Amino acid sequence: MATFMRLPVAKPEDVDIAIVGVPFDIAVTNRPGTRHGPRELRNQSSLMRRYHHVTGRSPYDLVRVGDCGDAPVHPLDLMENLSLIEGFYREITEAGAIPLTGGGDHLITLPILRGLNRGEAVGLIQFDAHSDTYDEFFGQKYNHGTPFRRGIEEELIDPKRFVQIGIRGSIGDPKNFDFAKAAGVRTIFMEEFVARGVDDVMAEALEILGTAPTYVTFDIDGIDPSQAPGTGTPEIGGFTTREAQAMVRKLGGLNIIGADLVEVAPPFDPSGLTAITGVTIMFEELCVMADSLAARKAA
Amino acid sequence: MATFMRLPVAKPEDVDIAIVGVPFDIAVTNRPGTRHGPRELRNQSSLMRRYHHVTGRSPYDLVRVGDCGDAPVHPLDLMENLSLIEGFYREITEAGAIPLTGGGDHLITLPILRGLNRGEAVGLIQFDAHSDTYDEFFGQKYNHGTPFRRGIEEELIDPKRFVQIGIRGSIGDPKNFDFAKAAGVRTIFMEEFVARGVDDVMAEALEILGTAPTYVTFDIDGIDPSQAPGTGTPEIGGFTTREAQAMVRKLGGLNIIGADLVEVAPPFDPSGLTAITGVTIMFEELCVMADSLAARKAA
Amino acid sequence: MATFMRLPVAKPEDVDIAIVGVPFDIAVTNRPGTRHGPRELRNQSSLMRRYHHVTGRSPYDLVRVGDCGDAPVHPLDLMENLSLIEGFYREITEAGAIPLTGGGDHLITLPILRGLNRGEAVGLIQFDAHSDTYDEFFGQKYNHGTPFRRGIEEELIDPKRFVQIGIRGSIGDPKNFDFAKAAGVRTIFMEEFVARGVDDVMAEALEILGTAPTYVTFDIDGIDPSQAPGTGTPEIGGFTTREAQAMVRKLGGLNIIGADLVEVAPPFDPSGLTAITGVTIMFEELCVMADSLAARKAA
Amino acid sequence: MATFMRLPVAKPEDVDIAIVGVPFDIAVTNRPGTRHGPRELRNQSSLMRRYHHVTGRSPYDLVRVGDCGDAPVHPLDLMENLSLIEGFYREITEAGAIPLTGGGDHLITLPILRGLNRGEAVGLIQFDAHSDTYDEFFGQKYNHGTPFRRGIEEELIDPKRFVQIGIRGSIGDPKNFDFAKAAGVRTIFMEEFVARGVDDVMAEALEILGTAPTYVTFDIDGIDPSQAPGTGTPEIGGFTTREAQAMVRKLGGLNIIGADLVEVAPPFDPSGLTAITGVTIMFEELCVMADSLAARKAA
Amino acid sequence: MATFMRLPVAKPEDVDIAIVGVPFDIAVTNRPGTRHGPRELRNQSSLMRRYHHVTGRSPYDLVRVGDCGDAPVHPLDLMENLSLIEGFYREITEAGAIPLTGGGDHLITLPILRGLNRGEAVGLIQFDAHSDTYDEFFGQKYNHGTPFRRGIEEELIDPKRFVQIGIRGSIGDPKNFDFAKAAGVRTIFMEEFVARGVDDVMAEALEILGTAPTYVTFDIDGIDPSQAPGTGTPEIGGFTTREAQAMVRKLGGLNIIGADLVEVAPPFDPSGLTAITGVTIMFEELCVMADSLAARKAA
Amino acid sequence: MATFMRLPVAKPEDVDIAIVGVPFDIAVTNRPGTRHGPRELRNQSSLMRRYHHVTGRSPYDLVRVGDCGDAPVHPLDLMENLSLIEGFYREITEAGAIPLTGGGDHLITLPILRGLNRGEAVGLIQFDAHSDTYDEFFGQKYNHGTPFRRGIEEELIDPKRFVQIGIRGSIGDPKNFDFAKAAGVRTIFMEEFVARGVDDVMAEALEILGTAPTYVTFDIDGIDPSQAPGTGTPEIGGFTTREAQAMVRKLGGLNIIGADLVEVAPPFDPSGLTAITGVTIMFEELCVMADSLAARKAA
Numbered sequence A, B, C, D, E, F: 001m002a003t004f005m006r007l008p009v010a011k012p013e014d015v016d017i018a019i020v021g022v023p024f025d026i027a028v029t030n031r032p033g034t035r036h037g038p039r040e041l042r043n044q045s046s047l048m049r050r051y052h053h054v055t056g057r058s059p060y061d062l063v064r065v066g067d068c069g070d071a072p073v074h075p076l077d078l079m080e081n082l083s084l085i086e087g088f089y090r091e092i093t094e095a096g097a098i099p100l101t102g103g104g105d106h107l108i109t110l111p112i113l114r115g116l117n118r119g120e121a122v123g124l125i126q127f128d129a130h131s132d133t134y135d136e137f138f139g140q141k142y143n144h145g146t147p148f149r150r151g152i153e154e155e156l157i158d159p160k161r162f163v164q165i166g167i168r169g170s171i172g173d174p175k176n177f178d179f180a181k182a183a184g185v186r187t188i189f190m191e192e193f194v195a196r197g198v199d200d201v202m203a204e205a206l207e208i209l210g211t212a213p214t215y216v217t218f219d220i221d222g223i224d225p226s227q228a229p230g231t232g233t234p235e236i237g238g239f240t241t242r243e244a245q246a247m248v249r250k251l252g253g254l255n256i257i258g259a260d261l262v263e264v265a266p267p268f269d270p271s272g273l274t275a276i277t278g279v280t281i282m283f284e285e286l287c288v289m290a291d292s293l294a295a296r297k298a299a
Helices: A034-047 A078-094 A106-116 A147-153 A178-183 A190-196 A198-209 A241-253 A273-298 B034-047 B078-094 B106-116 B147-153 B178-183 B190-196 B198-209 B241-249 B273-298 C034-047 C078-094 C106-116 C147-153 C178-183 C190-196 C198-209 C241-249 C273-298 D034-047 D078-094 D106-116 D147-153 D178-183 D190-196 D198-209 D241-253 D273-298 E034-047 E078-094 E106-116 E147-153 E178-183 E190-196 E198-209 E241-253 E273-298 F034-047 F078-094 F106-116 F147-153 F178-183 F190-196 F198-209 F241-249 F273-298
Strands: A017-022 A065-070 A098-103 A122-127 A157-167 A186-189 A213-219 A255-262 B017-022 B065-070 B098-103 B122-127 B157-167 B186-189 B213-219 B255-262 C017-021 C065-070 C098-102 C122-127 C157-167 C186-189 C213-219 C255-262 D017-022 D065-070 D098-103 D122-127 D157-167 D186-189 D213-219 D255-262 E017-022 E065-070 E098-103 E122-127 E157-167 E186-189 E213-219 E255-262 F017-022 F065-070 F098-103 F122-127 F157-167 F186-189 F213-219 F255-262
Touching (some): A017 A078, A106 A213, A122 A241, A157 A190, A157 A198, A186 A190, A213 A273, A241 F190, A255 A273, B017 B078, B034 B273, B106 B213, B147 B178, B157 B190, B190 B198, B213 B273, B241 B273, C017 C273, C147 C178, C157 C178, C190 C198, C198 C241, D017 D034, D106 D147, D198 D241, D213 D273, D241 D273, E017 E034, E017 E078, E106 E147, E147 E157, E186 E190, E198 E241, E213 E273, E255 E273, F034 F098, F078 F106, F122 F147, F122 F198, F122 F241, F198 F241, F213 F241
Parallel strands (some): A017 A065, A098 A255, B017 B065, C017 C065, C122 C213, D157 D186, D213 D255, E017 E098, E122 E213, F017 F098, F098 F255, F122 F213
């Protein structure tokens, strides 16, 4: 049976890193379908092997990793879901594991951050085409365009340690970025990223994030839709996968408390490429999470 | 620009039959996507011509028909949608038109019936794989499996003049059909339909429906998924399109106050066949609606 | 390399039956793509084996059969194509072979009939969703809706020995069938076919066609679009492939002078099913052509 | 995580019916891909619910059922696989469970029958487009066209209690069916099936099979490719799913010792319909297996 | 109903920029399908919002923009189409609007330039994989490989102010580029573009184009087929969308009299990505057209 | 009928360069399908024209080229295939032609090298995501991950003149590259390639390969899966087609004795883009092979 990375099914208390799914998409405003993301990510992860070819290391040699199943979700009640997901992550946290999540639409990062919260706002690095710091949509405060505004308001995220990379695409309101800017979020638009390149941009990002606890969130739509077509709100002109991999590989020195890969919507990609891309990014995230955790354990 | 049947855009007050869309899918419990149904139905309706080859008649020669656009919908708030849709149909009704709808998931028939209601419960003929008379799902009373239970409870539908044809597929609870049976609904399972054939089944149905006002609802999943793959809850062993067309063609003598074709979910059918099937059924519905209306006007 | 039925490439003078392609689609009025029909029919014909499972006979044991390549076509000049195609078939005829064609849009049957003509109008049996006896379209006399009207006018086809089966679908003008009817063509609409069944309908057709030379034309859109989705003008409610096979199998006693299978448009069917269906029908046609020819040779 | 019918993962000793997968396709002669069959069948089985709508019964109320995982397979060594699969089924048998298998290509039925064998040849009912009783292919004795010839030779199958239904399609050799006929196998070609209908054909089949132990094998290519396109050797003119379901439903009175559904090849059907069809047939098989087993237990 | 950019339907006299479609593909020499381009571009433009994220400006705040529908086309008569299209654009011009067109195959740019012509040859900047300056194809002077040769011959285009970027791919004749070179056209092959980069190449192009009236034509096949697969003549090794966007953004200082985006062929891209790419480029074109027009109005 | 590059069918003795197919995939360990590679490469090669746009030269003006058909293959017996393929290439070699092959899985390069061998180990340049120098898989020594280890062991390949470019992706064993490194193979991982660029990397490669006989092998999975999705073991982060073309174009000065393009698996790419990419790379290979051969002939 398909599990993430062909790992054994495990309970959070028996692992250091819990890979989980959140089959959720009722907070999207455009094309739904991410509720099937975890299933397809698990399917395609059968292609992933144990060692990273650049480092020669395997995360499984450093820490204990398992597939801890899916968060419970309610197919119709958005607010009920926020509670269910938060509870699921609180249990993981209390069991002593850190989560690596395959989504699900981007709103799920909000209840994940709630579940991980131990009283202190965390740093956030976000790879994404969209800022997701809007206030509301159609009068609705909780949707996949608002999680990070809510996260800042709820003091789950420290806006001074929040970096967004890859933002692009037409916008409904020229004031879309005002809140983030005023709060101190560092938004690196795609055009700046292209001009400066991976190394320069990531040096700045790591500087901002520092050594305090940090969460990593990767929206698959940050990547170009030719390499990840199966997503609800595609924006052309995205990261290449080479750039995406190079960026994630630089995160091993951070103090990572969790990571996710969201917005994979299989109905829009019968070829499965989006999930292949998604699960490869998850493997890159897993490798730096393992490095980060091993370093903390060693310290 | 794509309109239903390449008709002119019109206001309800200028037509007898208003063809409209309801781009709505937040009441589904399985695979969403029907919010794109009206768009794809309009696209594929460019294949439809003006005259029915069996009767030699055109609905456009009998009554005034136009594309009156889409009902307003809210992408996230289910209960708000029920109000918006009801209001849209009330306006159509008050303008003196009768609606032919391209959906949208099946919950939309509930607010449509509310909007059409003039104080008296109507008859209903439903072509469908699923009974949609369940009480709730995950504690939720309003979803695409419950519209007709709600409709009976709200006295919008007269259960004694309610016929369902084509019901099939595994069920979650053996008591699923108890409510409908107790209320007096006539449920004709697929197996009975196959054994008896179109003529015999429809003779009984027309007898039950009589001459009082009747609404026609056609869930595309009543048709076999080989002929209509793009839907959220496919069930094998469905109607052939030949059977479906033959059944709808027998409705011209009814007193039809509205009709719909729902659950077309384009993301699950890149070929467009589902929408071709759907819009052809809509054309069949339109022809019998026009006959029904012309007869009433003549009377 | 892909040939029809994996046959050797041959010259018309070396075979009794010449299987050929006509990669042509500039006479369509809706969705082009049949120019790629012959290629995909050849590809999928790798699935066909040598013996018919019902008769236990192989056409290759009865007569010489080969793939004689494609007719020359001009990608832009419709009238030039009519000449090129006519010439190609005249050569086949003069070489003593009879053609089995994979199309191409349905207009190609007109120049085929011209090329085969030896001064005498022939009988025609047409399996099709559309009558293709219209006069013109947008003022254009030569398109895929007009070949049989032109064929009757040019005295290539004897309208008294012309049977059409499977006609259906909405029409642009209620007078569409008047010409055919007045000329004596026997049009069997899908509804009549369904009511009477294969045996009864075909008995009448064979009676009409008699023993004089007859051409067989099969438009893939006669078959239901669920079994042949890759075509330009799909009409739901078509023949099942079981019906189609049963009908063609009854033609062995006719005096067949040629046959075709047209309107396979691969871009609309990435699965290849349409070409599988098409080439299986071509194999059925080939078997009855071989029987017909063997009987004539024996006589 | 996706399991068959959303059942719990189980060990054979804890269930009465063990649903298992065999991700195997190296015995195909045309288009491979069935190694991904079990995964996709599990995915689509999330659509299946617990009760059969015709009987109102659930197999889970009658017997214990679980997903016992996949047989071990070797991706490159065909003969090694036959041993691995046989061993897997021997364990299931020795644990006291009977297997319901999702394949895999049709050769797997041979090692399944070996693993189930208790010294006595069993009856076999086969729904299929192909006889699969050929002797060899390219000099190879073990491939997906030969399992039942090997099974008869090895005295695993009693040819006098062996019924095949739905056989059709062009053949490479007119002697293909001679062995089966001489051995006493009852081969019901599609044409005979169409002429006689489900009830008449199944009455004969049940008579032949009697009350001794019987294995049920269902090749998805028995069903029409419009309803099950994702298979390696599609043949047009197949069973409708309505016919297929009706036939399987008649098997409840047999003494069923195992069943399978094979030849689902997901790469040839991005829509997933083939797996939906396949898993619905598996649910029908499960229901009659449970009935059969419950009756035996009660006796 | 789907309009370009969800704009209101408008008449040319009520807008400054008229977005229009030309559903035309009978001048293609390879794979037709662009007649459905405008429909799919309109569909996917529902993803576009009002403001450009780099400039923070909206074209709708600068000038009046509307969807003015499709040019009339004749489905079969190429030369008749050239007249129809020219007339349509002459009306737009006479109404005082400038057109932004979604095609359609590339021949449409010829009648567009005829319709826009006020007696003076204009500059042209062409993003494309193919030069389209050939003389004829199969003896045919008017097809999608010849518009710019005809345009130069007819003195619609000033060859000294004509820049082509992105040309690549195997060619049928080594003299293909001789005419353009002799006429003074500046052809920048893909290899030169890659070596020099966007900034350098565009500086030269703007220099050549100067401040006289200029038309912008963008063939979607200039972009790499991984990002725009749905086109008739794909050539690997194309522009990335990032490069394409960067180039178009530099055109705001030109004196733009019209622009187009052509060769989107939806049948070859069920995913819709090509149209998403296409309509995003159209939005980029619209933004620079609005800037250009606003500057002229201000001047 | 579809041939490579629309060339005439030819015998090896009548050509200098023999383009051939090897429809083989039974050595894959993951997703089969490359047996259909040659057919689809031939289909898509109808898009290729005669002249290279950068050099202005045509290979057909320099040397004689033809399509020499497919190597014989056995659909089930791996070791038998190795003999069949070796024999086919020995005949080509003995006829005095050099082969350009469209595969097939990567194991085919082993029997090709055996067939070409004249007693002396050759140089090898490999574009690929995977090293394919593993020892065995599941105890099997001959599969698509081992050809170059076998080739070195059999002294078909000179490991000191063996360059691999583009290697990447997670690995099952950190010692995967030890054998190649110890043998003297130069493995350039994707990360090194990205850092150094095409010119620098290829300068080193050409230096290593020198002027002795060299074989060129191109695994389509070296290219990014967005540009070549139809392959069995996709790895994100691959070559762009621009890079791939630029690299192959630099090989004209080598002493090329054969070349291939392998691992095109059409079932995983209904769009055909992979084969378009593949056959364009084959055309680039053909151009440098012709240059290389013409230079040798001239010398």
